[in-house]
Amino acid sequence: MKSLLLSIPCLLASFSSLHADSMPEFGLPIPKSLDAVENFTADYDFEGILGLSNCSGSLVRFDDSQDTDKAMVLSNGHCTGMIDPGRIVFNQNNSRSFDVLGAKANKLGTVRAEKILYATMTKTDMSLYQLRESYADIRAKFNIDALTLSREAPELGTEIEVISGYWKRGYSCAVAAVAPVLKEGKWSFEDAIRYTSSCDVVGGTSGSPVLAAGTRTVVAVNNTGNTSGRKCEVNNPCEVNEDGSVIYKKGYSYAQQTFWIYSCRNDQGQVDVKVPGCLLPR
Incomplete structure (x- = not known):
């Protein structure tokens, strides 16, 4: 599996x-190389x-x-x-x-x-x-x-760059939507960022920083995409809206929020999920 x-x-x-x-x-299925592109x-x-x-x-x-x-x-x-x-x-x-x-x-x-x-x-x-x-x-x-x-999440329409150190290549696109819940197999992510279609990320780009275009500011971290058009399965995430409706489509790719980490720092500035008000799971 x-x-x-x-x-x-x-x-x-x-x-x-x-x-x-x-x-x-x-x-995900990993291309042997990106030499063909x-x-x-x-x-x-x-x-x-x-x-x-x-x-x-x-x-x-x-x-x-x-x-x-x-x-x-x-x-x-x-x-x-x-x-x-x-x-x-x-x-x-x-x-x-x-x-x-x-x-x-x-x-x-x-x-x-x-x-x-x-x-x-x-x-x-x-x-x-x-x-x-x-x-x-x-x-x-x-x-x-x-x-x-960044201390803030990117807004809809924000132009972004996804830059992969594994493949040594970048992608340019924009924030197309924010999914209240992104479900993939047994995992669920909140406020997931969906890209416009030009960020057609591949296996190996996991963990790439998502930058506000033209800056050195990280607004999210790249992590997944729907490869086969299936619904809510591993490698085929689906968006679950607040009204319970589900959206999924082959080629939809996503990043996850990183700004929450700022709420989980102690008085010395160290990461500590035990501090009051921490927004990350603890």
């Missing part, structure tokens, strides 16, 4: 022993974009992060493993490595995580890793800066 979403197949491992080389199997690298800035073994990601910071803070990586929850509904991963040791890309999608080197700050596949599909290095360390080593996480 196929597993979920837009990542690359890997070996199955228990979540308690998760690390960079023991990832669960999940994925136009190269989509030239028009995008890949500074801060990361490649994972099975997904994409980005080097991110809060808008008030300090250069001395440990750097963070944003990707999907499902890129860490298939996390059951209602479950989270919080402050778990992890040693995953990430390829660091330069502005032209050239590989500059690698960085490595020391832990997963937070990951879930409930309400949103997001993982946030903490690296061993600070933002200052990374700037000194690679001469790149992190992208900035």
